[in-house]
Amino acid sequence: xxxxxxxxxxxxxxxxxxxxxxxxxxxxxxxxxxxxxxxxxxxxxxxxxxxxxxxxxxxxxxxxxxxxxxxxxxxxxxxxxxxxxxxxxxxxxxxxxxxxxxxxxxxxxxxxxxxxxxxxxxxxxxxxxxxxxxxxxxxxxxxxxxxxxxxxxxxxxxxxxxxxxxxxxxxxxxxxxxxxxxxxxxxxxxxxxxxxxxxxxxxxxxxxxxxxxxxxxxxxxxxxxxxxxxxxxxxxxxxxxxxxxxxxxxxxxxxxxxxxxxxxxxxxxxxxxxxxxxxxxxxxxxxxxxxxxxxxxxxxxxxxxxxxxxxxxxxxxxxxxxxxxxxxxxxxxxxxxxxxxxxxxxxxxxxxxxxxxxxxxxxxxxxxxxxxxxxxxxxxxxxxxxxxxxxxxxxxxxxxxxxxxxxxxxxxxxxxxxxxxxxxxxxxxxxxxxxxxxxxxxxxxxxxxxxxxxxxxxxxxxxxxxxxxx
RNA sequence: GCGGCCUUCGUCUAUCGGUUAGGACGACAGCCUUUCACGUUGUAAAGACGGGUUCGAUUCCCGUAGGCCGCGCCA
Numbered sequence: 402x403x404x405x406x407x408x409x410x411x412x413x414x415x416x417x418x419x420x421x422x423x424x425x426x427x428x429x430x431x432x433x434x435x436x437x438x439x440x441x442x443x444x445x446x447x448x449x450x451x452x453x454x455x456x457x458x459x460x461x462x463x464x465x466x467x468x469x470x471x472x473x474x475x476x477x478x479x480x481x482x483x484x485x486x487x488x489x490x491x492x493x494x495x496x497x498x499x500x501x502x503x504x505x506x507x508x509x510x511x512x513x514x515x516x517x518x519x520x521x522x523x524x525x526x527x528x529x530x531x532x533x534x535x536x537x538x539x540x541x542x543x544x545x546x547x548x549x550x551x552x553x554x555x556x557x558x559x560x561x562x563x564x565x566x567x568x569x570x571x572x573x574x575x576x577x578x579x580x581x582x583x584x585x586x587x588x589x590x591x592x593x594x595x596x597x598x599x600x601x602x603x604x605x606x607x608x609x610x611x612x613x614x615x616x617x618x619x620x621x622x623x624x625x626x627x628x629x630x631x632x633x634x635x636x637x638x639x640x641x642x643x644x645x646x647x648x649x650x651x652x653x654x655x656x657x658x659x660x661x662x663x664x665x666x667x668x669x670x671x672x673x674x675x676x677x678x679x680x681x682x683x684x685x686x687x688x689x690x691x692x693x694x695x696x697x698x699x700x701x702x703x704x705x706x707x708x709x710x711x712x713x714x715x716x717x718x719x720x721x722x723x724x725x726x727x728x729x730x731x732x733x734x735x736x737x738x739x740x741x742x743x744x745x746x747x748x749x750x751x752x753x754x755x756x757x758x759x760x761x762x763x764x765x766x767x768x769x770x771x772x773x774x775x776x777x778x779x780x781x782x783x784x785x786x787x788x789x790x791x792x793x794x795x796x797x798x799x800x801x802x803x804x805x806x807x808x809x810x811x812x813x814x815x816x817x818x819x820x821x822x823x824x825x826x827x828x829x830x831x832x833x834x835x836x837x838x839x840x841x842x843x844x845x846x847x848x849x850x851x852x853x854x855x856x857x858x859x860x861x862x863x864x865x866x867x868x869x870x871x
Numbered sequence: 872g873c874g875g876c877c878u879u880c881g882u883c884u885a886u887c888g889g890u891u892a893g894g895a896c897g898a899c900a901g902c903c904u905u906u907c908a909c910g911u912u913g914u915a916a917a918g919a920c921g922g923g924u925u926c927g928a929u930u931c932c933c934g935u936a937g938g939c940c941g942c943g944c945c946a
Contacts, residue, residue, distance in 0.1 A: 833905035
């Protein structure tokens with residue numbers, strides 16, 4: 402799986418929902434670091450919370466990763482399946498005298514916390530069962546296993562992003578390793594799995610920074626090597642508050658439905674917290690070449706959809722026409738839009754070059770292509786209505802006649818329309834805008850001559866006649 | 872409450888003691904143009920506050936304020 406000396410990173414989501422945008426960025430950074438170093442990027446599903454974990458969530462996470470193009474190495478590890486191993490480590494810790502049984506009840510513990518809060522003391526387990534002899538008779542209930550954490554000195558995390566972070570051991574406590582029902586807690590499972598998977602670099606959100614200290618204590622107790630940590634600042638919504646439903650898209654799947662491309666998402670997510678001088682457009686191969694832990698920023702970043710649009714637009718314009726056509730069709734399906742006929746799909750493909758030039762998202766492509774599937778007689782929006790004055794309609798009537806027997810290509814149509822405008826003593830725009838309105842029902846569209854060529858002679862002329870006056 | 876982290880234009884960021892504090896998105900104003908978009912030119916826009924250290928601080932240190940994270944037999 403992983404060669405000696407090889408760098409191993411991992412992404413370890415818990416399957417309690419879809420792949421969150423913040424999680425996606427974490428996954429991206431892990432993936433980039435592994436690809437940059439020629440190491441392995443592993444995926445572990447932290448499904449030890451049996452109540453909240455669902456197969457649907459696992460599926461959503463896998464799908465999200467696949468869409469983003471973040472391929473993982475090796476098999477997916479399911480944490481719950483490894484509970485036996487985690488338990489064995491807890492028992493080993495017991496044997497080493499580095500962990501102990503604690504019989505304190507939930508009520509007892511919450512009373513303890515209330516008291517500590519009232520006394521302005523740190524909220525921590527007070528170690529009442531740390532020395533069993535002093536603890537008195539054991540209650541008749543099954544105990545939890547707690548780590549016998551150091552009580553003096555400090556636990557230091559040398560973080561690649563945050564620098565050296567020190568925690569006084571007297572503010573950390575003897576946290577639970579094994580629950581009363583014998584199942585391992587997250588804190589234990591993570592450490593054991595990371596060790597067993599050979600993870601060398603732990604890149605994750607900085608909400609785990611204090612956990613890192615606790616995890617280090619387990620690692621030290623086991624005598625295992627410390628991984629390298631890099632705790633990423635969290636992502637916030639556009640208003641600076643924690644990302645929530647009212648900010649719109651949280652799940653990565655929503656971004657696909659919003660018309661963003663994986664390349665665009667990767668580029669944008671990368672720039673949220675990582676920089677390379679003044680570079681903004683950083684294709685994935687470049688990102689792999691350049692990525693490092695040193696250039697990760699330390700402050701939290703907000704999601705800015707305008708910037709995302711801008712970057713995505715860059716990748717839309719650069720995208721392959723066939724691929725974009727396919728993606729547009731897929732997104733239309735996902736959105737429940739009526740399916741395009743084979744002819745319409747061909748038309749979509751035909752006009753894609755001018756469509757993608759003016760779109761920032763696949764949604765804008767779809768909207769721009771709506772003239773293809775609109776059926777006669779076209780509904781006119783307000784601006785189109787305004788363009789089609791009585792004069793303009795009469796002019797369209799004359800134009801229709803002038804377009805009689807010509808080869809139906811955008812170039813020839815344009816030449817004919819220009820000649821017509823000149824003959825009318827009108828500016829091109831005075832002819833083209835009403836024409837656009839007649840053909841698309843809107844004042845904004847891809848270039849009219851492309852639209853006409855795409856529509857075909859018969860349909861284009863018919864739409865023109867619909868709006869023309871004698 | 873206790874602990875930790877963070878703080879440069881509205882937003883994302885560059886700067887690794889000496890710069891007219893740079894770029895990008897967005898905004899605004901032009902140009903280009905059959906509309907829109909692209910492209911292009913220009914304008915406005917920032918070092919939270921207070922102390923130090925230093926010949927010199929956005930940069931190093933301390934404090935204050937604000938924001939965020941953690942403090943579960945959740946992960």
